[in-house]
Amino acid sequence: MAAIEKKPIKITETVLRDAHQSLIATRLTTEQMLPIVDKMDKVGYHSVECWGGATFDASLRFLHEDPWSRLRKFRDGFKNTKLQMLFRGQNILGYRPYADDVVEYFVKKSVANGIDIIRIFDCLNDLRNLQTAVKAANSEKAEAQIALSYTLGDAYTLDYWVDIAKRIEDMGANSICIKDMAGLLLPYKATELVGALKEAVDIPIQLHTHYTSGVASMTYLKAVEAGVDVIDTAISPFALGTSQPATEVMVETFKGTPYDTGFDQSLLAEIADYFRPIRDEALDSGLLNPKNLGVNIKTLLYQVPGGMLSNLTSQLKEQGAEDKFYDVLEEVPRVRKDLGEPPLVTPSSQIVGTQAVFNVLMGERYKMATKETKDILSGKYGATVKPFNPDVVKKVLGDNPEVITCRPADLIPDELGTLEKEMEQYKEQDEDVLSYALFPQVATDFFKYREAQEKKVDATIAKDGSYPV
Numbered sequence: 094m095a096a097i098e099k100k101p102i103k104i105t106e107t108v109l110r111d112a113h114q115s116l117i118a119t120r121l122t123t124e125q126m127l128p129i130v131d132k133m134d135k136v137g138y139h140s141v142e143c144w145g146g147a148t149f150d151a152s153l154r155f156l157h158e159d160p161w162s163r164l165r166k167f168r169d170g171f172k173n174t175k176l177q178m179l180f181r182g183q184n185i186l187g188y189r190p191y192a193d194d195v196v197e198y199f200v201k202k203s204v205a206n207g208i209d210i211i212r213i214f215d216c217l218n219d220l221r222n223l224q225t226a227v228k229a230a231n232s233e234k235a236e237a238q239i240a241l242s243y244t245l246g247d248a249y250t251l252d253y254w255v256d257i258a259k260r261i262e263d264m265g266a267n268s269i270c271i272k273d274m275a276g277l278l279l280p281y282k283a284t285e286l287v288g289a290l291k292e293a294v295d296i297p298i299q300l301h302t303h304y305t306s307g308v309a310s311m312t313y314l315k316a317v318e319a320g321v322d323v324i325d326t327a328i329s330p331f332a333l334g335t336s337q338p339a340t341e342v343m344v345e346t347f348k349g350t351p352y353d354t355g356f357d358q359s360l361l362a363e364i365a366d367y368f369r370p371i372r373d374e375a376l377d378s379g380l381l382n383p384k385n386l387g388v389n390i391k392t393l394l395y396q397v398p399g400g401m402l403s404n405l406t407s408q409l410k411e412q413g414a415e416d417k418f419y420d421v422l423e424e425v426p427r428v429r430k431d432l433g434e435p436p437l438v439t440p441s442s443q444i445v446g447t448q449a450v451f452n453v454l455m456g457e458r459y460k461m462a463t464k465e466t467k468d469i470l471s472g473k474y475g476a477t478v479k480p481f482n483p484d485v486v487k488k489v490l491g492d493n494p495e496v497i498t499c500r501p502a503d504l505i506p507d508e509l510g511t512l513e514k515e516m517e518q519y520k521e522q523d524e525d526v527l528s529y530a531l532f533p534q535v536a537t538d539f540f541k542y543r544e545a546q547e548k549k550v551d552a553t554i555a556k557d558g559s560y561p562v
């Protein structure tokens with residue numbers, strides 16, 4: 094090892110975003126997170142992923158919290174650490190493509206409220222769906238990290254990934270992330286992939302994986318040896334299972350090597366001590382299912398991301414058809430092939446999963462197709478790497494389907510002006526229009542709740558303006 098030049102591995106801590114999204118359905122509240130921010134800020138993380146993905150939806154829908162206010166509180170607390178978010182390309186933090194003006198304004202406001210690094214991905218790896226967000230991030234001077242959604246299949250060869258990485262660099266990305274949302278990247282494949290990408294591009298490469306299939310920390314070890322620059326980890330109480338490898342374990346693994354992070358294990362232990370009771374409480378309340386903590390080797394068989402497995406279970410439970418779980422799991426790869434073999438990540442994971450449930454429960458494949466299945470087959474989410482199954486296209490869309498081949502957002506007119514008018518009466522901050530743009534009903538319910546809360550507080554203020562003690 095002595096001959097290798099020192100290259101401390103950088104770490105992105107995910108506990109404030111992906112780790113709780115993956116383990117406890119994104120239910121950490123701002124109040125639960127803020128008390129530990131000060132300590133986290135002292136660790137020396139490359140960045141803390143704390144916003145975006147499903148947290149925006151979950152804050153508004155389930156926690157009745159304003160996600161923008163959460164972000165501002167993180168920004169106030171993290172004085173030394175870069176804040177990172179996950180952004181679903183043209184789908185922003187929602188489940189369908191939005192107009193360019195909404196994407197641009199969302200990026201602008203995310204940066205204005207405190208985000209430093211925006212990790213942008215597309216569920217089909219159609220780079221046209223990333224253009225607007227990347228340009229906006231560049232002009233706001235944020236780090237634009239483009240993530241390639243990693244998956245397996247005939248089309249996904251080493252040449253495919255190298256080509257896409259070069260195109261990502263040419264698009265103006267500041268870094269690349271290999272986003273392995275289902276834990277499919279095996280250790281020796283990581284050596285190959287990271288090695289090939291490091292040769293192909295000059296920008297830094299980050300690796301994101303999940304522990305679902307049990308190989309993730311070995312994959313990190315091989316990736317680091319192959320030259321990866323940054324890895325995503327979660328503090329131990331919120332690590333493993335459907336989440337990321339544990340921060341402390343990776344830090345200890347690289348101690349005394351050229352990749353030594355230099356992190357203080359006793360500080361990490363204090364952070365872990367803070368999160369442990371929160372995890373125990375989630376276990377007691379049933380929010381954290383112990384099944385999410387084990388190794389699920391079916392991930393490797395069916396390539397279904399952890400979050401999708403739990404979605405399928407709950408969809409089947411609602412229908413009283415839990416006994417069909419394995420039939421649905423086997424149907425998922427078939428539907429994926431019919432729909433052009435896309436990676437399975439939001440929203441393609443939901444689209445493929447729901448259609449697989451329909452196909453099994455209806456007893457006939459594509460007897461009923463969801464609106465989203467029709468939209469994918471019509472090109473409204475972009476281009477897939479492989480062609481669609483023509484028989485399925487015919488069955489779902491008929492003999493002469495109208496299919497889009499241009500960048501889908503080229504056909505979506507700007508919508509901010511209209512949205513502003515629709516939600517004017519609820520507006521308390523500029524950002525509210527963006528919450529409304531993404532989730533009109535959920536945001537409206539939240540605005541009403543917020544107003545009611547404010548009135549309630551006002552009612553407790555005495556006539557002289559003081560609060561009763």
Ligand code: PYR
Pocket residue numbers: 111114145146147179181274438439
């Ligand atoms: C999300 O889009 O929320 C993911 O975590 C992939």
